[in-house]
Amino acid sequence: MLNESNKQKLEELRKRYPTSQALVLPVLWMVQEQEGYISEDAMKYVAAILNVSYGHILGVVTFYTMFHSKPLGSHHIEVCTNVSCMLRGCDKIVEHLENKLGITFGETSKDKKWTLSEAECLGSCGTAPMLAIADEYYESLTPQKVDEILERLRP
Amino acid sequence: MTSQNPTETSGKTQWDNLILPSTPNLHKVETYISHGGYEAFKKALEMKPEEVTDEVKKSNLRGRGGACFPTGLKWTFMPKQTTKAKYLCVNGDESEPGTFKDRQIFEFNPHLLIEGTLIACYAMGIPTAYIYIRGEYAKWIKMMELALADAYGKGFVGEKILGKEFSCNIYIHKGAGAYICGEESALMNSIEGERGYPRVKPPFPAQYGLWGCPTTINNVETISNVPIIIKNGWEWYSKIGAPKHPGPILVGVSGHVNKPGVYEMPTGIPILEIIHRWAGGVPGDKGIKAVIPGGSSTMVLRGDQLEGVKMDADSMKAAGSAVGTAGLIVMDEDTDLIKVLTRLAKFYYHESCGQCTPCREGTGWLWKVLKRFEKHEARMQDIDLLMDIANNIEGNTICALGDAAAWPIQAMIRRFRDEFEKRVVHAQAGTPESVAV
Ligand SMILES: Cc1cc2nc3c(=O)[nH]c(=O)nc-3n(C[C@H](O)[C@H](O)[C@H](O)COP(=O)(O)O)c2cc1C
Numbered sequence: 001m002l003n004e005s006n007k008q009k010l011e012e013l014r015k016r017y018p019t020s021q022a023l024v025l026p027v028l029w030m031v032q033e034q035e036g037y038i039s040e041d042a043m044k045y046v047a048a049i050l051n052v053s054y055g056h057i058l059g060v061v062t063f064y065t066m067f068h069s070k071p072l073g074s075h076h077i078e079v080c081t082n083v084s085c086m087l088r089g090c091d092k093i094v095e096h097l098e099n100k101l102g103i104t105f106g107e108t109s110k111d112k113k114w115t116l117s118e119a120e121c122l123g124s125c126g127t128a129p130m131l132a133i134a135d136e137y138y139e140s141l142t143p144q145k146v147d148e149i150l151e152r153l154r155p
Numbered sequence: 156m157t158s159q160n161p162t163e164t165s166g167k168t169q170w171d172n173l174i175l176p177s178t179p180n181l182h183k184v185e186t187y188i189s190h191g192g193y194e195a196f197k198k199a200l201e202m203k204p205e206e207v208t209d210e211v212k213k214s215n216l217r218g219r220g221g222a223c224f225p226t227g228l229k230w231t232f233m234p235k236q237t238t239k240a241k242y243l244c245v246n247g248d249e250s251e252p253g254t255f256k257d258r259q260i261f262e263f264n265p266h267l268l269i270e271g272t273l274i275a276c277y278a279m280g281i282p283t284a285y286i287y288i289r290g291e292y293a294k295w296i297k298m299m300e301l302a303l304a305d306a307y308g309k310g311f312v313g314e315k316i317l318g319k320e321f322s323c324n325i326y327i328h329k330g331a332g333a334y335i336c337g338e339e340s341a342l343m344n345s346i347e348g349e350r351g352y353p354r355v356k357p358p359f360p361a362q363y364g365l366w367g368c369p370t371t372i373n374n375v376e377t378i379s380n381v382p383i384i385i386k387n388g389w390e391w392y393s394k395i396g397a398p399k400h401p402g403p404i405l406v407g408v409s410g411h412v413n414k415p416g417v418y419e420m421p422t423g424i425p426i427l428e429i430i431h432r433w434a435g436g437v438p439g440d441k442g443i444k445a446v447i448p449g450g451s452s453t454m455v456l457r458g459d460q461l462e463g464v465k466m467d468a469d470s471m472k473a474a475g476s477a478v479g480t481a482g483l484i485v486m487d488e489d490t491d492l493i494k495v496l497t498r499l500a501k502f503y504y505h506e507s508c509g510q511c512t513p514c515r516e517g518t519g520w521l522w523k524v525l526k527r528f529e530k531h532e533a534r535m536q537d538i539d540l541l542m543d544i545a546n547n548i549e550g551n552t553i554c555a556l557g558d559a560a561a562w563p564i565q566a567m568i569r570r571f572r573d574e575f576e577k578r579v580v581h582a583q584a585g586t587p588e589s590v591a592v
């Protein structure tokens with residue numbers, strides 16, 4: 001399941017922690033980055049290589065909001081709607097995205113291109129409103145900026 | 156959005172940034188070194204470890220992670236003699252709504268954090284530190300990893316550092332999306348590869364922490380103050396800002412201000428000065444209805460009662476709130492506070508780990524009842540119901556998330572009861588009034 005470079009990375013990481021269970025989060029991250037999500041088979045695989053139970057892995061995957069046990073759209077758009085963003089007009093951004101993509105929070109578009117999620121504070125309160133796609137933050141948003149972002153991502 | 160040095164406006168406190176100086180390229184190890192970087196660490200290595208702790212103790216540095224706990228005192232809780240391993244966890248989970256300051260350190264002064272981590276480890280005799288960073292900060296994690304690799308490359312981190320007996324490894328641990336992992340015992344569980352469930356205390360981390368070993372947990376900004384103290388001495392440091400809560404502090408200003416952002420300043424600056432002089436005032440010169448002074452868990456203050464309230468622990472306590480993470484959220488006169496509070500209640504409900512019944516059930520109820528107010532469907536007795544639910548959570552849970560969920564509600568009812576009553580009246584009259592946020 002893990003590719004060669006990730007396998008090597010895993011061996012490096014083992015030196016950093018006294019238990020192999022501590023590698024659960026790092027390895028789940030590797031799997032998710034490789035596969036896009038963490039399938040049941042992947043969880044079983046991680047359980048086996050780290051010598052922890054499948055139940056433990058399942059518990060961890062479901063606990064943390066950033067781990068996904070189902071595939072998402074190719075672009076996962078997360079919009080913060082917490083207070084600082086609310087005060088700076090995130091509602092308008094959300095509405096604009098919903099209109100443009102034809103989906104609401106928690107949905108994936110039919111063409112599997114977009115998934116829209118509501119996020120808690122992402123630490124961009126000073127540059128609100130904001131959204132995140134993969135590792136990238138888009139800040140101080142306006143509907144026009146949102147259009148530009150969507151345009152750039154549309155392959 | 157980065158911290159500006161606000162000396163350009165006359166009449167404002169003169170201040171040169173210590174944590175986020177305007178030096179270009181300070182994130183690069185060469186630049187950092189050429190500006191005196193890692194000198195504090197070298198100085199510490201010439202001192203006895205307990206002298207370093209003593210220096211931090213005398214400086215009166217207090218934690219910047221939310222509780223303002225005296226840092227030097229915390230360090231003395233670590234056993235000097237032990238057969239077990241010892242650990243330092245640097246808390247960069249930064250997920251409290253309204254808080255966006257540690258991120259500035261990762262981006263603009265990562266070596267200050269690394270240097271502080273090294274000094275802290277030396278002072279407490281710790282060979283291993285984990286810097287825990289929230290998963291959403293993937294970009295900033297990469298920046299920290301680059302800086303850390305450079306610090307290893309220069310021989311500041313690793314085995315037998317600078318030819319001394321002291322060895323110290325620093326690792327970055329990536330979170331995966333959970334506010335509760337900022338709570339120190341949940342953070343340790345998360346590093347151990349568990350779900351982020353807070354632990355019952357006692358035992359405290361200094362006795363039984365990571366993998367059952369003595370552990371200290373400090374916030375990113377707290378640790379970043381340490382090189383400044385060691386470099387300049389505790390006497391110099393303790394004269395900055397408020398005497399009982401001294402030092403530079405990163406204040407994140409968000410909401411209804413013209414220039415939101417992170418501003419570095421000495422502690423003890425009046426809130427109104429922060430809003431008007433640093434953050435450029437309120438758009439449209441509107442009045443301030445309310446502020447949440449230190450991240451979402453701190454108690455809301457009325458805009459008409461801000462005169463004389465300062466950003467330091469004593470002043471905030473006297474005003475009936477707390478410095479928390481110094482994430483100052485400003486709300487103008489047109490703000491719908493019920494909508495704000497409902498959103499916060501939803502947050503705490505979503506982030507409750509579910510271990511304790513009062514928190515798990517109570518946060519759900521709070522959100523549900525508040526939605527009634529939001530929709531103008533509440534009854535007058537719902538105000539007391541909210542207060543009852545909040546009171547039943549407070550003090551009855553394993554960790555402080557329960558309290559953090561209760562406090563904003565209690566404070567909002569005490570200080571803005573009329574806002575709740577208005578929603579009831581309108582519900583009964585059947586004429587909902589729309590209020591802008
Ligand atoms: C629900 C909850 C979330 C917390 N989140 C953070 C956080 O993101 N960062 C942080 O430094 N401290 C956070 N804390 C406080 C930590 O438990 C701990 O007190 C702090 O990291 C200690 O560092 P300090 O003494 O340097 O302030 C949180 C506490 C609670 C109860």
Ligand code: SF4
Binds near residue numbers: 353510553555557
């Ligand atoms: S207070 Fe809430 S978040 Fe904290 S341990 Fe209990 S249920 Fe979990």
Ligand code: FES
Binds near residue numbers: 083120128
């Ligand atoms: S409230 Fe939206 S990023 Fe903090």
